[in-house]
Amino acid sequence: MTKTHSRIIFSLNSKGGSGNTAAMVALADFLIRNLGLNPKLVDCDLANKTFGSLSHIFKGTPKLDVRTETGLDDLLAIAKPAELEEEKAGGSRIVLADFGGGNEEDTVRWFNEMYDGLVGHDISFLGIGLLTSNVATAKGIISWSAELRDRINYLIIRNHMAGSNFSYLFETEIGRKFFNVSNAPVIDMEKRAQNIQNELVNRGLSLRQAIDAPPDVAGPVLGTFAARVRMRGYVARLEEQFATVTATLVPDLAVPV
Amino acid sequence: MSAENGDLNWTEILRQAGGPQNLSPIATAQVFLLSAMLREERKRMETSNGSNGAINSVPRVAMNHQAGERDGPDERGGDGAMTADTCPRLSGENTNSPPRHSWPSKEEANQITQ
Numbered sequence: 001m002t003k004t005h006s007r008i009i010f011s012l013n014s015k016g017g018s019g020n021t022a023a024m025v026a027l028a029d030f031l032i033r034n035l036g037l038n039p040k041l042v043d044c045d046l047a048n049k050t051f052g053s054l055s056h057i058f059k060g061t062p063k064l065d066v067r068t069e070t071g072l073d074d075l076l077a078i079a080k081p082a083e084l085e086e087e088k089a090g091g092s093r094i095v096l097a098d099f100g101g102g103n104e105e106d107t108v109r110w111f112n113e114m115y116d117g118l119v120g121h122d123i124s125f126l127g128i129g130l131l132t133s134n135v136a137t138a139k140g141i142i143s144w145s146a147e148l149r150d151r152i153n154y155l156i157i158r159n160h161m162a163g164s165n166f167s168y169l170f171e172t173e174i175g176r177k178f179f180n181v182s183n184a185p186v187i188d189m190e191k192r193a194q195n196i197q198n199e200l201v202n203r204g205l206s207l208r209q210a211i212d213a214p215p216d217v218a219g220p221v222l223g224t225f226a227a228r229v230r231m232r233g234y235v236a237r238l239e240e241q242f243a244t245v246t247a248t249l250v251p252d253l254a255v256p257v
Numbered sequence: 258m259s260a261e262n263g264d265l266n267w268t269e270i271l272r273q274a275g276g277p278q279n280l281s282p283i284a285t286a287q288v289f290l291l292s293a294m295l296r297e298e299r300k301r302m303e304t305s306n307g308s309n310g311a312i313n314s315v316p317r318v319a320m321n322h323q324a325g326e327r328d329g330p331d332e333r334g335g336d337g338a339m340t341a342d343t344c345p346r347l348s349g350e351n352t353n354s355p356p357r358h359s360w361p362s363k364e365e366a367n368q369i370t371q
Contacts, residue, residue, distance in 0.1 A: 035286050135369055142366035149360050168369050174361045175369075181360050243289040 014140025045100030
């Protein structure tokens with residue numbers, strides 16, 4: 001019997017303002033538009049109540065508070081609804097959850113309580129760590145991995161928004177130790193023009209949505225020819241990066257569910 | 258198919274095929290995977306030759322091997338990067354092998370300095 005494989009992708013967010021949501025939004029676009037998948041999006045960043053959140057950009061995305069005793073059970077219910085347990089169709093069901101900062105303790109506790117009980121249910125996890133030139137982001141990733149270890153896969157995204165010095169993770173013994181044991185793929189997300197990024201957040205648009213938007217939705221900043229050209233470049237380069245890690249994102253790339 | 262400096266350009270491939278809208282999601286994904294595999298192989302060879310990239314470079318650790326397999330005799334294992342079953346899934350029969358390396362501790366995380 002071929003069951004549907006559920007893949008829960010979540011951000012290892014320990015510090016706000018690192019581009020976590022921007023990366024998850026771009027990843028959602030990639031999964032939907034490039035791979036033709038239908039990921040279930042979940043906005044777990046309660047600190048970001050309106051502008052630029054996953055639920056702001058993708059209308060209808062549920063907000064979920066995972067910082068409760070059983071909060072992550074709801075995420076599991078989305079990843080593994082009862083009918084999938086009986087399904088024979090196979091394929092992948094992807095859940096993309098944007099975690100806000102401060103979720104580490106509750107997430108780790110949930111894994112400690114639940115992970116062993118998930119054996120046999122064909123489910124896997126991918127944690128996405130956003131790395132900026134701020135050392136706190138590296139500390140956060142190592143801290144998450146110290147607790148979750150090999151219970152999840154890892155993907156590291158180097159966000160060049162504030163510079164390209166990532167030596168504290170790539171040229172340190174601790175960083176080498178992490179990559180040796182995790183085998184985490186690494187991709188890059190380039191710095192975006194500030195006025196474009198601000199306007200995307202204000203208007204609640206992903207890059208893809210803004211490129212396709214009519215002038216009245218895109219507005220005067222995003223609607224210009226130059227801005228659209230710039231955004232197409234961002235999208236093309238980011239998609240190329242995601243394409244290199246498709247097998248990590250969707251291990252069972254098969255029939256979209 | 259087109260090639261730039263020996264590297265397949267998947268965007269160009271899709272364009273020549275009439276755009277992603279003319280391909281099934283599976284065909285599109287296969288193009289991605291093929292392109293990614295070739296790119297990874299090229300980067301691996303570049304890395305082994307000592308070259309270094311900038312923003313788009315992906316370190317050798319960019320391969321999705323299961324924890325604990327890196328130092329095995331078949332370290333790269335041909336298409337290991339794109340093998341689907343390398344994730345620690347909870348299927349019951351494919352549990353993780355014990356890692357040979359230890360994970361950095363939370364205390365070590367605090368030792369990271371810029």
